[in-house]
Structure formats: structure tokens, C-alpha cells
Amino acid sequence: MELGTTVLLAVIQIAVVMGVVLLSVAYMTYAERKVLSFMQDRLGPMEVGPWGLLQPIADGLKLFMKEDIIPSGANKIIFAVAPIICLIPALIGFAVVPYSEGFSLLGGTGGTITDLNVGLLYIFAFASVGAYGVILGGWASNSKYALLGGLRSGAQVISYELVIGLSIVGVLLLSESLSLRAITEHQDGGFWHWNLWVQPVAFVTYVIAAVAETNRLPFDMPEAESELVAGFFTEYSGMRFAFFFLAEYANMILVSCLASVLFLGGYEAPAEFLNFVPGFVWLALKTWALLFFFIWIRGTFPRVRFDQLMKFGWKVLIPVALVNILVTAVGVYIVNN
Amino acid sequence: MMQAIFIYLATVCVVCAVLTVSLRQPVYNVMALLTMFFHVAGLYVLLNAEFLAVVQIIVYAGAILVLYLFVLMLLNLRSESRHLHRQWPFAVLILGSVAAMLVGAMQAGGFGLPTGEAPAQVIQAVGNTESIGLTLYTDYLLPFELASLVLLVAMIGAIVLTKKELIQDHGEEQS
Numbered sequence: 001m002e003l004g005t006t007v008l009l010a011v012i013q014i015a016v017v018m019g020v021v022l023l024s025v026a027y028m029t030y031a032e033r034k035v036l037s038f039m040q041d042r043l044g045p046m047e048v049g050p051w052g053l054l055q056p057i058a059d060g061l062k063l064f065m066k067e068d069i070i071p072s073g074a075n076k077i078i079f080a081v082a083p084i085i086c087l088i089p090a091l092i093g094f095a096v097v098p099y100s101e102g103f104s105l106l107g108g109t110g111g112t113i114t115d116l117n118v119g120l121l122y123i124f125a126f127a128s129v130g131a132y133g134v135i136l137g138g139w140a141s142n143s144k145y146a147l148l149g150g151l152r153s154g155a156q157v158i159s160y161e162l163v164i165g166l167s168i169v170g171v172l173l174l175s176e177s178l179s180l181r182a183i184t185e186h187q188d189g190g191f192w193h194w195n196l197w198v199q200p201v202a203f204v205t206y207v208i209a210a211v212a213e214t215n216r217l218p219f220d221m222p223e224a225e226s227e228l229v230a231g232f233f234t235e236y237s238g239m240r241f242a243f244f245f246l247a248e249y250a251n252m253i254l255v256s257c258l259a260s261v262l263f264l265g266g267y268e269a270p271a272e273f274l275n276f277v278p279g280f281v282w283l284a285l286k287t288w289a290l291l292f293f294f295i296w297i298r299g300t301f302p303r304v305r306f307d308q309l310m311k312f313g314w315k316v317l318i319p320v321a322l323v324n325i326l327v328t329a330v331g332v333y334i335v336n337n
Numbered sequence: 338m339m340q341a342i343f344i345y346l347a348t349v350c351v352v353c354a355v356l357t358v359s360l361r362q363p364v365y366n367v368m369a370l371l372t373m374f375f376h377v378a379g380l381y382v383l384l385n386a387e388f389l390a391v392v393q394i395i396v397y398a399g400a401i402l403v404l405y406l407f408v409l410m411l412l413n414l415r416s417e418s419r420h421l422h423r424q425w426p427f428a429v430l431i432l433g434s435v436a437a438m439l440v441g442a443m444q445a446g447g448f449g450l451p452t453g454e455a456p457a458q459v460i461q462a463v464g465n466t467e468s469i470g471l472t473l474y475t476d477y478l479l480p481f482e483l484a485s486l487v488l489l490v491a492m493i494g495a496i497v498l499t500k501k502e503l504i505q506d507h508g509e510e511q512s
Contacts, residue, residue: 078364117465121391128399132371135403139364139410147410154407158400178466 013113017094025249026056032295039299063245066238071142074235078140083236083243086133089126090250096122097257098181100267100279111279112181119180120172123258124165127213130251131157134215137244138232149231152306156212156219159313163209166321167202170328171195171262184266191270196263201324203263205317207293210255212313214248216294218301219309252294253287260286339383346379363409367402374398388465 030045030052037044045052070079096119098112116122131154138150172178174195175186187194196203212219220231233244260266264286267279304312353373360366374397381390460468473481 075364078368116387118387118391121388121395125391125394125399128395128403131399131403132406135406135410136364136368151407151410154403158403161399 010113014095017099017113018091021091021094021250021253022246024253025246026060028249028253028291029059029245030056031291032298035292035295036299039296060242063242064239066241068238068240069235071235073142075140075142078136080240082133082137082140083240083247084133085136086130086247087243087250089130089133090247090254092126093123093254094257096120096180097254097261097283098184098266099283102181115179115181118178120168120178120183120262123254124161127251127254128157128161130247133244133247134232137236141232141235143235146232146234149234153215153232156215156309156313159310160209160212160219160317163205163313163317163321164213166318166325167206167209168262169321169325170199170202173325173328173332174198180261180266184261184268187265188268190268190272191265194263194265194268199263199324199328201320202328203259205321205324206259206263207290209313209317210259211294211297212309214251214255214294216248216252217298218303220303252291256287256290256294257283259290343380343383346376346383349373349376350380364406367406367409370405371398371402374402385460386465388469 033055034044034052045055048054048058070076095113096116098115100111102111134153134157135150138146138148138153141147171183175183177183177186183195233241236244260283265282266286267283269275269277269279269282350373353369353376356369357366357373360369374393378390378393381387381393463471
């Protein structure tokens with residue numbers, strides 16, 4: 001295939017995937033407000049458009065037009081760069097998520113922007129870089145609350161990334177590949193072939209760690225508003241604030257996508273007779289189910305204390321994930337022999 | 338094309354490495370080092386070692402450097418007014434001679450060395466991660482285990498150092 005076609009194909013797929021992701025981010029904020037409202041016996045946004053459906057667009061416009069304030073005493077360069085460092089890793093991970101069975105497009109193959117053979121590690125590599133944006137943003141603001149929020153987030157992300165890394169090892173042992181497409185294809189054959197049934201413990205530890213990793217309630221230490229005003233982005237406003245916001249929601253969608261691929265069969269249909277539905281619909285359904293779960297626990301649980309969070313990560317989740325690896329490894333060895 | 342990418346990556350690596358030791362603001366040093374890690378990862382990608390590239394980012398950028406940043410923020414360092422150590426002429430002398438030696442060695446050896454047992458095609462046939470795993474856990478098992486032992490010792494040492502007071506308190510209670 002010619003270089004020109006390859007580049008064109010890549011650009012088209014990137015444009016489509018980014019469009020869908022950013023639209024999902026916008027409507028994730030809407031879904032969150034609506035679902036939380038219904039849980040609290042309210043209606044939520046109703047004014048802009050029918051049932052408030054245009055609310056995310058109004059919010060977006062508002063954020064773009066707001067005044068951009070840089071606090072005095074802030075480190076201007078780092079202050080400007082931090083939101084970007086936060087956002088890029090959240091979006092770049094979608095490059096390796098397979099959203100459909102391979103299909104041919106312009107003489108090339110579609111279905112995923114690029115099928116790296118180390119796809120899973122690639123996502124984690126960039127996810128770990130996202131922490132820089134948070135820590136640097138907190139530091140550059142020259143504010144106590146922001147600095148504390150940034151430091152808390154740093155500690156939290158480092159701890160819970162270990163848990164995420166350990167929980168996926170079981171899946172890797174089963175599928176014998178780091179490529180997300182290979183992992184999805186390994187779960188082919190319907191509902192009962194999903195990794196969820198072979199790796200239930202890993203699924204639970206992964207989901208808990210994913211909530212903590214994306215700084216969501218009940219683990220939203222970095223921005224605990226009752227203690228830290230708004231955490232690391234206290235001093236941010238306008239566009240830069242919007243970037244942090246986008247990054248948080250894009251990260252949520254990314255970890256949910258990843259959970260669907262790793263444990264829920266990705267784009268595979270749950271049963272044979274449903275195969276006529278295109279793969280990306282299944283991936284979207286599974287991802288949105290997990291996103292609903294995110295909102296659900298936000299509406300249900302109170303925030304934990306910071307020391308409880310650390311203790312829970314290091315003394316409960318990591319040992320459980322390690323035992324899970326050991327058991328899976330022994331199991332795979334016995335089955336293979 | 339490859340050559341151009343290599344020259345770009347290598348140049349940024351060197352420039353960032355110099356900036357890492359020469360910038361005055363500690364946070365900028367960390368940022369320069371971060372940029373360098375990414376470009377080193379790029380070099381690995383050029384050499385068809387995707388696994389190493391990704392692990393380079395996870396381990397160095399994602400874990401070690403975040404801890405550096407963490408410590409920097411807790412210490413609240415002022416940017417140093419006189420950042421060159423007074424022994425810098427000696428450092429320049431020694432590093433200059435090492436660099437001259439390296440250049441000399443490269444000139445004498447040339448770049449037309451034979452390729453190793455596992456050129457890119459062989460590795461791609463097995464898979465990047467698989468070939469590293471197989472080599473690491475068969476041919477290099479002993480060094481691997483030794484390295485993990487060293488890390489374990491360091492870990493226990495760190496715990497003992499940080500928990501010194503607790504251990505002493507406990508000892509006094511018993512006596």
C-alpha cells in the first residue's frame with residue numbers, strides 16, 4: 001500500500017474516533033447530571049433544548065468564551081502546558097482500541113487506528129504520563145490547595161496504576177498477547193467466553209482501581225471539594241479548566257473501553273444470533289454500561305479518607321491481584337499440560 | 338526517512354540531556370529529562386523494539402520521574418542562583434576525554450559491524466514481547482534473579498530506614 005493511502009486512512013480513522021470520543025465526553029457530562037438527578041429525585045438540566053439535550057454544547061461554549069486567568073506568582077509556562085500534558089495521554093490511548101472487526105477501507109484495513117502488538121502497555125505508558133499534568137498543574141498554580149491536590153493525585157495514581165497493571169496480567173496469561181485485537185478475538189464465541197467469567201477477581205480489582213485512577217468519587221481525593229476547594233485545578237479557568245475536565249472524562253471513557261475489551265469481549269456480540277449488529281455498537285453499549293456504573297457509584301458512596309484509600313490500595317487490592325496472578329498462572333499451566 | 342527521524346530523535350535526546358543538568362529551575366530539569374525519555378523511547382521504536390520503548394516510558398517516565406517530581410514539590414527547592422559547581426573545569430576535562438575516546442573508538446571500529454543473531458525480521462516472526470521474555474527467562478535467568486535480589490534488599494533497606502523509630506520504640510517496650 002502506498003504511503004499516501006496509509007496516511008489518508010489513518011487520518012480518516014483518527015478524525016472519526018476523536019469525533020466520537022469528544023462527543024461522548026460532552027454527552028457523558030449530560031448523562032452524569034441526568035442520572036445523578038434521577039437518583040436524587042430531581043429532573044436535572046431541562047432548559048436548553050428538549051430535555052436539556054443541548055446543555056453540553058452550551059456548557060462547552062461557555063467554557064471557551066470565559067476569561068482565562070493566570071494567577072500572579074504562577075509559573076506561566078508550566079501552568080499553560082499542564083492541561084495539555086493531562087489531555088493528550090487521555091486521547092492518545094484510543095489509537096489502539098479495536099472498535100470493530102477488521103474491514104477493508106480504501107484498500108487498507110480498518111477497525112482500529114493501529115493494532116500495536118504492545119497495545120495494552122502503550123495505553124498504560126501514556127496513562128502514567130497523565131499524572132504529570134495533574135502534579136505540574138497543582139504546583140504551577142502557586143496555591144496551597146492546588147499543590148496538595150496535585151500531590152495527592154500523584155500518590156493515588158501511582159498506587160492504583162500498580163493495581164490496574166497487576167489485574168490485567170491474568171487476562172494476558174489467558175490470551176497470550178498484548179494486542180487488544182488479539183485479546184478481543186480470544187473471547188470470541190458469545191457471552192460465556194468473555195474473560196469476565198474466567199477472571200472475575202481481576203475484573204473487580206480493575207474496576208475499583210479504574211475509578212481511583214480517574215479520580216472519581218468515592219476516590220476523588222485530588223479534588224475533594226470539602227477539603228481542597230477543587231484540588232489541583234482550583235486556579236484554572238476557561239479553556240484550560242475545560243482541558244482538565246475533558247481529560248477526566250476522556251480517561252473515564254478510555255478505562256471503560258479498556259474494561260470492555262479486556263473483560264467483556266470488546267466488539268464481540270454476546271450471542272451468535274446477534275452477530276448482524278456491527279461491532280462498534282457492542283463496544284459502545286458495553287462502554288456506556290460501565291460509564292453508567294461510574295455515575296451510579298458516584299451517586300451511592302461517600303468519599304473515603306486519604307489514608308484509607310492508600311491502605312486499601314496497598315494492603316487489599318495489590319495482594320488480591322497478586323494472588324489472582326498466581327492462581328491464573330497455575331491454572332493456565334495445568335490446562336496447557 | 339529513517340535517517341531523518343533518527344537525527345531528530347538523537348539531537349533532541351542530547352539537547353534535553355544537557356538541559357537536564359544545566360537548567361536552574363528543578364521542575365524544568367525534570368521536564369527536560371521527561372522529554373529525553375520520550376525520545377529515547379522513539380529510538381527504541383526505530384530499532385523495532387516496541388516493547389522496550391513502552392517499558393521505557395512506563396518505568397522511567399511513569400514511575401521514577403513522577404517520584405522525582407513528588408520529592409521536588411515536597412522539598413520546595415528554590416532555584417539555585419549559582420548552579421555550576423566549582424569543580425566544573427575538572428568535569429569538563431574528564432568528560433571531554435571520555436567523549437574523545439568514544440569518538441576515536443567509533444572512528445576505528447566503523448559502523449559496518451555484522452548484525453547479531455536476532456535481526457529485526459527474526460524477532461518480528463516470534464513477536465517482540467515473546468522474544469524478550471524467552472531470552473530473559475532462559476539465557477539470562479541468573480542475572481535476572483540477581484537483579485531482583487538486589488531490588489529486594491533495597492526495598493527492605495528502605496523500609497528499615499523509614500521505620501527506624503517504630504523499631505526502636507518496640508525494642509524499648511520489650512526491655
